[in-house]
Amino acid sequence: MPRRRALTEAQLENLLILPVAETDLIRHWMLDAADLTVVERRRGGHNQLGYALQLCAFRYPGRLLRPGEAIPETTLNFVTNQLRISADALAAYATRSQTRREQLDGLREAFPSVPMKMRHLPPGSLDPEVLKDRLSHAHARHR
Numbered sequence: 001m002p003r004r005r006a007l008t009e010a011q012l013e014n015l016l017i018l019p020v021a022e023t024d025l026i027r028h029w030m031l032d033a034a035d036l037t038v039v040e041r042r043r044g045g046h047n048q049l050g051y052a053l054q055l056c057a058f059r060y061p062g063r064l065l066r067p068g069e070a071i072p073e074t075t076l077n078f079v080t081n082q083l084r085i086s087a088d089a090l091a092a093y094a095t096r097s098q099t100r101r102e103q104l105d106g107l108r109e110a111f112p113s114v115p116m117k118m119r120h121l122p123p124g125s126l127d128p129e130v131l132k133d134r135l136s137h138a139h140a141r142h143r
Contacts, residue, residue: 025078028060038110045085050093
């Protein structure tokens, strides 16, 4: 029996898209003093920027950035202006494969409000294709 999709491709894309509207950026991506303190502990502007972007994306829209993902210019500039770091620094982010993993562990440690079950997700489980599949299964179970 074919599976029904809970969301269309367009709906899922809209759900996971990074914010670009100024009101959304202010509401969801404004870094407070506690955020900035944790971000500033990272070595180098590139790691601070990458960490801040991961933090913001993890909070809203609730996902991790994919390796090499293009960040909309408006979104990137909103974060770089808060950090006073050049957007060019992003090119050097996560050149070591361990950097992303270490920073994601650091996010969970520094911000315990992140759901604990997120710690136990296998690699790649926040990929949009995996999310679509999980949403479809969840929708089917509730019918």
